[in-house]
Amino acid sequence: MAVAEFIPSSSLNKRTSLYSSQLSYVSTQISHQRRLSVRSLPRTNYSSQICCSVTSKEAQAPTVVQADDPKKKNECYGVFCLTYDLKAEEETGSWKKMISVAVSGAAGMIANHLLFKIASGEVFGPDQPIALRLLGSERSLQALEGVAMELEDSLYPLLREVNIGTDPYEVFQDAEWALLIGAKPRGPGMERAGLLDINGQIYAAQGKALNAVASPNVKVIVVGNPCNTNALICLKNAPNIPAKNFHALTRLDENRAKCQLALKAGVFYDKVSNVTIWGNHSTTQVPDFLNAKINGLSVKEVIKDTKWLEEEFTEKVQKRGGVLIQKWGRSSAASTAVSIVDAIRSLVTPTPEGDWFSTGVYTNGNPYGIAEDIVFSMPCRSKGDGDYELVKEVIFDDYLRSRIKKSEDELLAEKRCVAHLTGEGIAVCDLPGDTMLPGEM
Numbered sequence: 001m002a003v004a005e006f007i008p009s010s011s012l013n014k015r016t017s018l019y020s021s022q023l024s025y026v027s028t029q030i031s032h033q034r035r036l037s038v039r040s041l042p043r044t045n046y047s048s049q050i051c052c053s054v055t056s057k058e059a060q061a062p063t064v065v066q067a068d069d070p071k072k073k074n075e076c077y078g079v080f081c082l083t084y085d086l087k088a089e090e091e092t093g094s095w096k097k098m099i100s101v102a103v104s105g106a107a108g109m110i111a112n113h114l115l116f117k118i119a120s121g122e123v124f125g126p127d128q129p130i131a132l133r134l135l136g137s138e139r140s141l142q143a144l145e146g147v148a149m150e151l152e153d154s155l156y157p158l159l160r161e162v163n164i165g166t167d168p169y170e171v172f173q174d175a176e177w178a179l180l181i182g183a184k185p186r187g188p189g190m191e192r193a194g195l196l197d198i199n200g201q202i203y204a205a206q207g208k209a210l211n212a213v214a215s216p217n218v219k220v221i222v223v224g225n226p227c228n229t230n231a232l233i234c235l236k237n238a239p240n241i242p243a244k245n246f247h248a249l250t251r252l253d254e255n256r257a258k259c260q261l262a263l264k265a266g267v268f269y270d271k272v273s274n275v276t277i278w279g280n281h282s283t284t285q286v287p288d289f290l291n292a293k294i295n296g297l298s299v300k301e302v303i304k305d306t307k308w309l310e311e312e313f314t315e316k317v318q319k320r321g322g323v324l325i326q327k328w329g330r331s332s333a334a335s336t337a338v339s340i341v342d343a344i345r346s347l348v349t350p351t352p353e354g355d356w357f358s359t360g361v362y363t364n365g366n367p368y369g370i371a372e373d374i375v376f377s378m379p380c381r382s383k384g385d386g387d388y389e390l391v392k393e394v395i396f397d398d399y400l401r402s403r404i405k406k407s408e409d410e411l412l413a414e415k416r417c418v419a420h421l422t423g424e425g426i427a428v429c430d431l432p433g434d435t436m437l438p439g440e441m
């Protein structure tokens with residue numbers, strides 16, 4: 001039997017429960033009002049919402065029900081709330097339990113590429129149903145509804161829920177993955193310290209929300225810049241979540257480095273492996289050509305031009321983001337989304353034998369002598385269970401050590417600058433003046 005409900009916009013307030021296999025939009029605007037005291041948005045384009053509960057293959061004509069039926073309100077909100085019994089269907093009966101993926105900055109450029117990849121199954125696999133929880137703000141709520149509509153129109157079989165909201169305490173509820181992209185871009189005349197503070201506030205608040213409501217083993221990937229220090233702030237505000245679970249995205253830098261090495265060596269980039277990005281996602285980052293390989297050989301055996309490696313290659317990778325902004329007029333979005341996919345897949349699939357990947361992670365207990373208590377990009381391997389280990393068999397020379405030290409010094413300075421957000425006292429900003437985000441040059 002099929003049941004459908006007509007719910008006028010006035011009754012669309014706060015989701016309290018959802019079936020595990022629904023496709024729905026949920027606005028959390030009432031709770032947002034409660035927590036943040038902001039105006040509610042008009043929902044004119046959502047004024048006739050249909051909510052269906054389908055239990056047979058043949059849907060029947062919608063039945064209009066009373067708008068203020070509290071039982072129905074609890075069960076289903078939004079434009080479409082189709083419920084399925086996945087286990088009863090031949091095609092979906094073998095699927096895994098649904099996972100909940102929260103994304104902040106979900107109406108932004110990067111998310112616009114990323115969400116469709118996640119929904120398609122290319123990130124978590126073809127048997128992994130997905131619930132997307134999209135975090136926006138008053139600024140972006142309309143756009144977020146547009147994103148949700150496009151997701152809906154894409155008919156992805158694996159996408160079973162789409163919720164949108166402006167309150168991280170709602171949106172992050174039970175999240176198993178949190179992809180934190182939203183951040184204020186650095187504007188003209190804004191000091192780096194100002195950006196650290198503004199975005200740090202966002203990440204402190206989101207860390208607290210994750211701590212309160214996310215799955216206790218949630219994996220967090222911080223993309224919004226300055227991503228290493230934002231990740232540090234986030235983890236410091238989430239003491240109940242293992243610090244190890246927080247990542248700052250440096251996979252884009254790794255991919256950029258692989259591309260440049262492949263170009264120079266005249267090979268396709270699938271022949272380049274073992275590339276580490278050390279340090280900060282900034283112009284102090286260190287693309288490591290000492291440990292990297294091309295066709296299984298040391299890069300230095302294949303590319304004998306050390307001056308090119310130390311100068312041109314290193315600078316090209318460090319500044320690639322800025323050059324791209326000059327061409328596009330905005331920062332990398334598609335390739336960043338691809339690199340987020342790569343970063344997640346590296347954690348949910350076993351690392352190929354002998355290889356590794358780069359990710360910015362918490363330094364406590366690292367075997368390289370890097371200062372503790374910062375988020376630093378390092379080489380990692382995973383068994384595919386969402387966790388990772390740091391790679392031990394890497395070598396260092398004086399050049400690599402001195403470059404790593406510069407990035408470490410920068411991150412220690414950034415950390416001092418956000419002490420007020422990590423619970424470590426009064427902030428002191430003595431940032432090195434010659435370092436920048438990749439997009440700032």
Ligand SMILES: NC(=O)C1=CN([C@@H]2O[C@H](COP(=O)(O)OP(=O)(O)OC[C@H]3O[C@@H](n4cnc5c(N)ncnc54)[C@H](OP(=O)(O)O)[C@@H]3O)[C@@H](O)[C@H]2O)C=CC1
Nearest residue numbers: 105107108109110136137139140182183184224225249252
């Ligand atoms: N680590 C990496 O490799 C890379 C990181 N980045 C970083 O990713 C972030 C997002 O990039 P992208 O998606 O292209 O950016 P967009 O400007 O397209 O989207 C960013 C989103 O951030 C949110 N946001 C949060 N706070 C503010 C604020 N105070 N002012 C303005 N917007 C805010 C906005 O959403 P809402 O209104 O819903 O909050 C906005 O939609 C940036 O910080 C960028 O520097 C970019 C490329 C690579």
Ligand SMILES: O=C([O-])CC(=O)C(=O)O
Nearest residue numbers: 321331332437438439440
């Ligand atoms: O600074 C930016 O927003 C761009 C950026 O991180 C990158 O392209 O690596």
